[in-house]
Amino acid sequence: MGVGIEVLNLNAWYGTNHTLQDINLNIPANHATALIGPSGCGKSTFVRCLNRMHETNPIARVTGVVRIGELDIYDDAKPVEIRRRVGMVFQRPNPFPTMSIYDNVAAGLKLNGYSNKRSLDEIVERSLKNSALWDEVKDDLKKKSGASLSGGQQQRLCIARALAVDPEVLLMDEPASALDPVSTSKIEDLIFQLKSQYTIVIVTHNMQQAARVAEKTGFFLNGRMVEFDSTHKIFTNPTDKRTEDYITGRFG
Amino acid sequence: MSGDAFKLRSRMRGYTDHAVTALSILATVLVVAPLVAIFAYLVFKGASSLNLAFFTQIPKPVGETGGGMANAILGSALLLGVASAIGIPIGIGGGIFLAEFGRGTRLANAIRFTADVLNGVPSIVMGVAVYALIVQPKISWLPFTGHFSGFSGGVALGIMMIPTVCRTTEEMLLMVPHAVREAALGLGVPNWRSVLSITVKTASPGIITGCMLAFARVAGETAPLIFTALGNQFWSANLNQPIAALPLQIYVYALSPYDDWHRLAWAGSLVLIVLIVLSVSLVRYVTSRGVLKGAS
Numbered sequence: 001m002g003v004g005i006e007v008l009n010l011n012a013w014y015g016t017n018h019t020l021q022d023i024n025l026n027i028p029a030n031h032a033t034a035l036i037g038p039s040g041c042g043k044s045t046f047v048r049c050l051n052r053m054h055e056t057n058p059i060a061r062v063t064g065v066v067r068i069g070e071l072d073i074y075d076d077a078k079p080v081e082i083r084r085r086v087g088m089v090f091q092r093p094n095p096f097p098t099m100s101i102y103d104n105v106a107a108g109l110k111l112n113g114y115s116n117k118r119s120l121d122e123i124v125e126r127s128l129k130n131s132a133l134w135d136e137v138k139d140d141l142k143k144k145s146g147a148s149l150s151g152g153q154q155q156r157l158c159i160a161r162a163l164a165v166d167p168e169v170l171l172m173d174e175p176a177s178a179l180d181p182v183s184t185s186k187i188e189d190l191i192f193q194l195k196s197q198y199t200i201v202i203v204t205h206n207m208q209q210a211a212r213v214a215e216k217t218g219f220f221l222n223g224r225m226v227e228f229d230s231t232h233k234i235f236t237n238p239t240d241k242r243t244e245d246y247i248t249g250r251f252g
Numbered sequence: 253m254s255g256d257a258f259k260l261r262s263r264m265r266g267y268t269d270h271a272v273t274a275l276s277i278l279a280t281v282l283v284v285a286p287l288v289a290i291f292a293y294l295v296f297k298g299a300s301s302l303n304l305a306f307f308t309q310i311p312k313p314v315g316e317t318g319g320g321m322a323n324a325i326l327g328s329a330l331l332l333g334v335a336s337a338i339g340i341p342i343g344i345g346g347g348i349f350l351a352e353f354g355r356g357t358r359l360a361n362a363i364r365f366t367a368d369v370l371n372g373v374p375s376i377v378m379g380v381a382v383y384a385l386i387v388q389p390k391i392s393w394l395p396f397t398g399h400f401s402g403f404s405g406g407v408a409l410g411i412m413m414i415p416t417v418c419r420t421t422e423e424m425l426l427m428v429p430h431a432v433r434e435a436a437l438g439l440g441v442p443n444w445r446s447v448l449s450i451t452v453k454t455a456s457p458g459i460i461t462g463c464m465l466a467f468a469r470v471a472g473e474t475a476p477l478i479f480t481a482l483g484n485q486f487w488s489a490n491l492n493q494p495i496a497a498l499p500l501q502i503y504v505y506a507l508s509p510y511d512d513w514h515r516l517a518w519a520g521s522l523v524l525i526v527l528i529v530l531s532v533s534l535v536r537y538v539t540s541r542g543v544l545k546g547a548s
Contacts, residue, residue: 056437058356084440094431098453108439111449158435165439 002199003069003168004029005050010064012045012054019045021223023064027216032191032200034210034231037220038246043203044091046220047171050201051086052079068169084112086169087162087198092178093154095146095161101128101137104146104157108165123164131160132190152183159190163198170194172202176209188213207247211235219243291525298522301515306523311485311501317512321520323487325527327402327496328471330489331481334406335470339413340463344452346414347421347459352447364422371415376475382408383479395492402488402495405481409473413466420462424455460539464532471528474499498524 005027012020020042027033035043048054049062052073066073073082095104103110105124114120124141128134133156137144146157155175162170172191176184191200191213204210210217211231218228219240227234227243238244245251305320312319346363354360382404390398397404428451436446452459470476477483482494483504489495498520505517 051438053434053438056434080440080442082440083438088438090431090434090438092431094429094435096432096435096450096454098456107436107450108441111436111439111441111445161435161439 001168002030002195002197005169005199005201006065006067007050008065008067010046010049010066011062012042012049013061014045014057015059019223020049023225025218025225025228027199027201029199030195030197031216032195032202032214033216033218034214035201035203035218035220036205036207036210036246038251039205041220042223043218043220044173047088047173047201047203050169050171051083051088053083053088055079084108084165085167086171087165087167089155089158089162089170089172089175091174093151093158095149095154095157097145097147099146100142101144101146101149101157102141105160105164107161112165124160127160127164128157130163130194131156132186132193133157133160150183152179152186155179155183155187156190159187163194167198169199169201172200174203174205177205184209207235219246221246294518294522294525298515298518298520301519302522306516306519310487311516314510319516321496321498321501321516321523323484324496324498324501324520325523326487326489327481327484328498328524328527330402330491330495331405331409331477331497332467332471334403334491335409335413336463336467338407338410339466339470340417342410343414343417343463343466344421344459346418347425348447348452350418350422351425352451364419367415367418370411371419374475375412375473376478378408378412379476379479382411382476387480400480400482400494402481402491402493405477405495405497406491408476408480409470412470412473412476413463416466416469417459417462420465421455421459424458424462425451427458428454456539460535464535468528468532471531472499472524474503478503498527 007023007025007027010020010023011018023046035046037043045054050066050068050073052062054060054062062074064074068082068086071077071082071085073086096107099107102124105127106120109120109123125134125138128137133153136153137149137157146154149157155178159170159175176187179187188209191202194200195213202210202214214231216228217231217234219226219234219238219242221242227238227240229239233239234243235247238247305318306322307320307325308322309318309320310323311321346367350360350364354363386394386397386407387400387404388398395403432454433446433451436450437443441450477497477500481497481500483500484494484496486496502517502520502524505513505520508514
C-alpha cells in the first residue's frame with residue numbers, strides 16, 4: 001500500500017543555483033499527484049529529492065524535511081533503502097541494455113541479493129502484468145533483450161522494474177514525454193490502475209495528462225510551488241494569477 | 253532556378269558523391285594493404301617450413317637440420333598467461349577507478365597521466381626496468397626473483413598491458429549512458445554494485461576489446477623479454493627458469509647466419525601472427541556467446 005508524503009521547507013541547490021525554494025506540501029497516499037510547470041521550474045528536481053536521487057550529483061545540496069510515511073528520509077535512512085521504497089520511472093525509457101526482459105524486471109531484487117528463483121518468477125510475472133506488458137512479452141521473457149522492445153514497451157518495462165521491488169511510492173518524471181500518443185495513453189491507463197496500490201507522483205508537461213490522471217496538482221514556477229490543490233480546482237478556478245496564466249497558455 | 257541549372261547541379265552532386273566514395277574506398281585499401289602484404293609474404297616465406305615437427309619438436313643444435321619451436325609456443329603461452337593475469341585485473345580495476353570512483357579527483361588525474369606515460373615507455377626500457385627491479389636483485393618475499401625467469405618476463409609484459417587495458421576500460425565505462433546508472437541507483441542498488449553489475453557489464457564488449465588489443469600488442473614483444481625471460485633452447489614450463497618465447501626465438505634465429513634457422517624464423521613469425529589472431533577470435537567468440545547467455 002502507498003503512504004503519504006510530507007514535505008517541509010525543502011530547499012535544493014545545484015552548485016550556487018537555488019533550484020527549489022521553501023517547498024511545503026502534503027502528497028496524499030494512494031492517489032496520483034501531478035506536478036506541472038514550465039521547463040526548468042524545479043519539478044524534476046523536486047521529485048528527485050523525494051528518493052534522494054538529487055544528491056547523486058556531486059554539486060547538489062538539499063535542506064529541509066521529507067517524510068515518506070513515518071520515515072524522515074534525510075534523517076533516519078540511507079539513500080539506497082529509501083530508493084527501494086520510492087521507485088522511480090525516468091523521462092526516457094532506460095532498460096539495462098545487456099539484460100533480457102526477465103532480468104530487467106528482476107534486476108532490483110537480484111542486485112540487492114535476492115535470489116529465490118521461484119518467487120522471482122512470480123514477482124516478474126506480477127510486475128509485468130501490473131505494468132500491462134505481460135501479454136506482449138511473456139513468450140520472449142528470457143530470449144529478448146529489454147532494449148529490443150519499442151519505446152512504449154520499454155517504458156512499461158521500466159515501470160515493471162520499479163514495481164518489482166515493491167515500493168510504496170512511484171515517482172514518474174515525464175514518463176510519457178518520449179512516447180507516441182498510443183503508448184502515452186497506455187501509460188496513463190496504467191497510472192489509473194496503479195494508484196490504488198501506490199502513491200504516485202507524476203511530473204508532466206502535458207496539462208491534459210495531469211487533468212486526466214491526477215487528483216491533486218501542484219504548479220511550480222521558478223523553483224517555487226505557486227499553488228497546490230485538487231486538479232479540478234487548479235484547472236477550473238486557480239487561486240493564483242500565475243497558475244491561471246500558465247494553464248490558459250499565456251506563458252510557458 | 254531553371255530546369256537546366258537544376259539538372260547540372262544534381263549531376264555535380266552525383267559526381268562529388270562518387271568521388272568521395274572512391275576516396276574512402278581507396279583509404280580503406282591503403283589501410284588494409286600492408287596487413288595483407290605482410291601476411292602474404294609470411295605465408296610465402298614461412299609456410300614451406302611449417303610441418304608437424306615445427307609444432308612438436310624443440311630446436312635442433314646448430315648444424316642439424318629440422319627441429320621446431322614447440323618449446324617457444326608453450327613458453328609464449330605461459331608468458332602471456334602470466335602477463336594477462338597481472339595486466340588485465342590491474343588495468344580493469346584502474347579503469348573502473350578512473351571512470352567511476354575517482355572521477356575528477358587529483359589522484360585519478362595523476363593515475364591517468366601515469367598510464368599515458370607508461371603507454372609511451374619503449375618496451376626495451378620496460379625490460380631493463382623489470383631486470384633492475386626483480387631479475388637482478390633477489391627479493392626475499394617474492395619467489396622467482398634474483399635470476400632470469402619466465403615469471404619476470406610475464407611481469408614485464410603484464411606491466412605493458414596495464415595502460416592499454418586501463419584507458420580503454422575507462423573510456424568504455426564513460427560511454428555507458430548516464431540513464432543506465434540512474435536506473436540502477438533508482439532501484440536502490442548500492443553504487444558499488446551498480447558499477448560492477450550494470451556499468452561494467454554494459455561496457456564489457458569494449459573492455460574485452462581493450463584487453464585483446466593489449467594482449468595482441470605484447471604477444472609480439474621481444475625487447476622486454478631479452479632481459480627477463482631470456483629464452484631457452486629446451487623444453488621448460490618452469491616459470492622459475494629462463495623460458496623460450498616465440499618472438500625471442502624469431503629474433504635469435506633471424507640474426508643467425510644459418511639459412512635453415514632463417515626459414516624457421518619465417519615460419520615462427522607466421523605461427524605467431526596466426527596464434528594471435530586465433531586467440532583473439534576465440535576470446536571474442538566465447539565472450540560474445542557468454543554475453544548472449546547472460547542476457548537470456
